[in-house]
Amino acid sequence: MARTARADTGSGGRGRPDAAVVRDALGVGIAVGLSGFAFGVTSAGSGLTAWQTCALSLLVFTGASQFALVGALAAGGNPLTAAAGAFFLGVRNAFYGLRLSQVLALPRAVRPFAAQWVIDETAAVSLAQRDRRGARLGFAVTGLSLYVLWNLTTLLGALGAEAIGDTDAWGLDAAGPAVFLALLAPMLKTATERFTAALAVLLGLGLLPVLPAGVPVLVAALAAPVAVWAEGRRSARAARDDTAERATAERDAAEGER
Template identity: 85%
Template sequence: MAGQDSAGQDSAVLRDALGVGVAVGLSGFAFGVTAAGSGLSVLQICALSLLVFTGASQFALVGAIAAGGNPLTAAAGAFFLGVRNAFYGLRLSQLLALPRALRPLAAHWVIDETTAVALAQPNRRAARLGFTVTGLTLYVLWNLTTFLGAAGAEAIGDTRAWGLNAASPAVFLALLAPMLRSTTERVTAGLAVVLGLGFLPVLPAGVPVLVAALAAPAVLWLKGRRIGDRERTKGEDR
């Protein structure tokens, strides 16, 4: 009976992991086309997907370059957007508890999608399975479709006419939205949107992403201050 339950659980994890991996992996085609439109070579584009492998940061980088932004500023914006993966890694390191030799390899797959699938699982075994299948499927498909998109960019034409440059942000938001459960998380996300859009017309390409990242410490500081005031009030009442 326990074996049947385990098999059923594995099937559910595989279904979810493959679904996420395939759906998001195919959007690498949009990145390849968009990056080619920004002036990068096929080799540069494929290297980005192989070595960076974090879709939102890759789109942020090529988007800033395409908008005429300074390459260093574009890289800084992409870097800080990718810093979130380090925080994912802190949580996943406890959940997955992988052998030390595998951690450097697994770290390359710590992204939004693998984190979301792993955290949704009921136990460590299922989390490891979900993380591995999602990561492998997504890495292979993302890099394959990146190459196809970059190589066939000339046949596609203007990416803005197809809306392909919006594919990765749309996927990112679809994964993020269900995770915004608390008021603090929703306020942080809302403030980040306001800051990013508010500074978009006045700051160089890539910089609004850095400004939007200030939403998290700002909200946490206000929350901490409110809790401190509440504790002081309680102490005075006593």
């Protein structure tokens, strides 16, 4: 809470050295940016041209949504359904934006351009800083390095896929999902997050044989509200149990005094 308050106001406490922020931001940008190669290969393997693949990375720039879109298209899904699935996966970035708008407090003229870089990685690096200067620096370095490298490796992946021909024969069609899972797994830290991910996987895989391509990912999104509802019920039950225990303890104490 103290770190958040300092980041919001830009005052109080000393932030991390700029060099440390830049080092961490570059580490995230480079590590994730290299996975753009997997997206380029996957997208080209799904039937999109190199320029269409590059346009997705330049304009959409959110890996999960991009992989979901080309994955649904590769499976023969309707383009509108595929786009809807990608859209719902990208909605989370709007919530990041609400938080980052307070932390970064960027000038109004800059915000439309900065919005393109509001993704998981820039949000994580920015919110980890102790002051506004560090948050802005982390956001800028992560966003720039990741955007440049992601788009460069997307181009290389798309051109490479066209050169080798059938990506399925090389097993490269699995590269996109594998990279996405590798990025997602370290983020699942709480029981609720793990439950949500497991439920989404069960819904998505279980419905693949019976629903058109692209639709299972939309249904899998229902895992989030179900997990929130279950967590709410668990918390309410724990609160009732705690209240009952306190009441019992108070009653026992009162009887002991008598």
